[in-house]
Amino acid sequence: MPGHLFPDSPVLTNSARPASRIDSTSSAIPTPIPVGLFPSLPESQAGSPPKTSLVRHVLLQLQPFLESGERECEVDGVTPALLAELKAHMIQNGQAGVWESLRVDFRPDKLIVRLPTLGHEIMSDLFHVMARSGTGYPESYGSSTIIEDGSADIHYRSGGYKTPDFSLYEVKDGKGVVNDDDNTTPTVAFEVAYTQTSRNLVEEAARHICFTMGRVLLVVAIDIIHERNTHPRKLHSVTWSHWEEDVRAYGVVTKQDEEEVNRVHAERRHGENDTLHVLPPATAFSALMSVPGDDKKYHIRVTETAKWELFSDPKISRIDILHRHLYRDPDDADWDTPAFSFSVSDIMAVIFKHEALQEQSDRKSKRGLAADLETLSVLEARRAKRQNRAGPSSQQAV
Known part of the structure; x- marks a missing residue:
């Protein structure tokens, strides 16, 4: 500390x-x-x-x-x-x-x-690398600026909040601000799974978007998976995926629906059942959302819009964050154009750095455990010697 x-x-x-x-x-x-x-x-x-x-x-x-x-x-x-x-x-x-x-x-x-969490440290290091090389997000765009707000809480419209590993906020200078949520809800959130399961990772991405009613525009989910039963640990895969709201599926639900509100549900094909079979992580989620003080319910759908494998066989050299991801109201001409890009080589360099740090930490913990076991062995041997010299106990165990 x-x-x-x-x-x-x-x-x-x-x-x-x-x-x-x-x-x-x-x-x-x-x-x-x-x-x-x-x-x-x-x-x-x-x-x-x-x-x-x-x-x-x-x-x-x-x-x-x-x-x-x-x-x-x-x-x-x-x-x-x-x-x-x-x-x-x-x-x-x-x-x-x-x-x-x-x-x-x-x-x-x-x-x-x-x-700090490991996910926060990875993303923070990555943005520092980009800032030093001048490849980070734009300093300004119209009346908007982008702020790295690290892991501040995302407050959900349905109540409660969740802390992502990292986030980017668009702060507008008065014009175009609908309410405080525009400036206090991130446009882009990052979640990094290191020990977390892939299924939990994508569900977390869906919650950020559904529970903010689409105010989080993009969730970047980074899934770092290691080989099983390997010492020291070895990377198996690094997957980077983008999650966005399917705005065409949005709608106000007026009829009574038995679906549980304020809970994301994985979309599966007919006959697939998460409780009966081990299925891969879903690529789409939906939720029926209610908002305090509003009698209506809203249908929100979230889908995985892009996915790349960055470790074993990368097919790309960069990953773009578009203007429509970073800003709530970009110009029409900029809608699908990159606001900034992540270099895949930068991403992997930062992950390799933290892999090395984790390996050092594992070795230190292992040495500490070995020392503890050795100390315990010495104490047990010393106690056995004293027991032998003391002779039979005069008290019986209860």
Whole structure:
């Protein structure tokens, strides 16, 4: 776990630690702040309100999060300016590595910090590679900009939410914004299956689209499969697939339907039954959706629109993300043209890198297990020797 955000600060006790969620605009400070606790907080810009106390709030919230086993921390009331102040403080105090190791997602007035997942790390590394080579998504398109929002939650219209491995958001500058969902629901979500089954992966893709009523325009599902019973692990396949709403199948359902609402159903041919036979992952799903406060029900259908094998026999050198995937209202002339592309060689280079890291981790875990077993063997031998020297026990086992 990363170290202290501010090395000279005292460790907060459980009773003194702030709650797992705070509002940085609150005037109440969770714990007394000793003088000199933040010796190098950046100065606020001239004419702007001082943000020193607000940065204190955020840091006091993040410190116990890093020391505990929690996976997520939220801080409300964080503005873009405050986020910049916080990042500057971390860098100036030698904590840039801590900052980079975390999944830092930002939404309007909310900072979300999570520990990284392998899927998030793969996608984050891939986008960093593309940014360095200048092949990433466009900086702007009309009044829209694209924001990497990492693994922030996708809130479903039917209630609840789910966190993808990575996501891209289109943020519009006023024009063309239907409601807040346009800016707070990603247009593209990424899911990476490393230990997850292929069937669960594609169901997750379908849920993102169905449960947002099609506001997620594209889900990229990356299925990484290893050979069975191989040590060290060996790659078997890497499949990249695209999932989109079948807009022609959308409709309002007025008649009573016995189909269960707000649940995706795999579409199978007549006679196929998931409960009786082991079938390959479905390539289409449908759902009957209900929305709180609306008596109508809506039929949503999701299909796999493209699929490529990237490891054993790649047939392509790049994978395009189209304007209609990335933007909600692209120009007609741009509808089916690429907004940006992933290089297959970049994708596989990042995956190979993480395969090597996982192999190192596996070896470390194996060495740790071997050491534990050796220690246990020594302790058992020592106990047996003491038992022999002690003679028969005077107590009978109950």
